[in-house]
Amino acid sequence: MDGQPGLRERKKLRTHAAISDAAIALFLAHGFQQVSVAQVAEAAEVSKRTLFAYFPSKEDLVVHRLADHETELARVVRARPARTAPLAAVRANFLDGLARRDPFTGLNDVPQALGLLRMILGTPSLVARMEGFRTGAERALAEALRETAGISEPTARLAAVQIVAVHWALALDNAARMAGGEPADARHPGAVADADLAFGLLEHGLGDLSGRS
Structure with a gap:
């Protein structure tokens, strides 16, 4: 064979x-x-x-094209180089995705991808299915964190929820800007800055949120 x-x-x-x-x-x-x-x-x-x-x-006729992304963060964590922290691997993967205009980051203005994005965002049943992917991503990432980082179930679950939420928020913000007509190349520097801010907050445990500089 x-x-x-x-x-x-x-x-x-x-x-x-x-x-x-x-x-x-x-x-x-x-x-x-x-x-x-x-x-x-x-x-x-x-x-x-x-x-x-x-x-x-x-709905499956549309969302099946995005199904592989449900476990992408878990795959990134499992495949990370030795001595690389899980969050660092996810951050590097997101920044690389921005540079490649990966639709998973929301930063893609190819006409067909844009049309698909606008359709998903404008259809409640498709948005609901995407939320299901988010839940699945949290479960898969938590399992990957437990198995590869040796952390407890509650810690892995709570960390996964936060990481997926940040990834999701960044991608949706980029996607909304693309749907609104902003070119991907023009958005890229801002998308990188937002990602650095978001992952920096995660890395430092949110730290002082009092608003003092």
């Missing part, structure tokens, strides 16, 4: 991609609420039953 997927698996992957591509194209052209599952199935040339076998809900 060469490790490559067999014919049946390749066919399933092609069907999955065809349904997803048809859905995104229709949603971006007409709006998420305005397009029915039946229309997506027709465009992808599959039955509704087949569509639901690949995507259990209409």
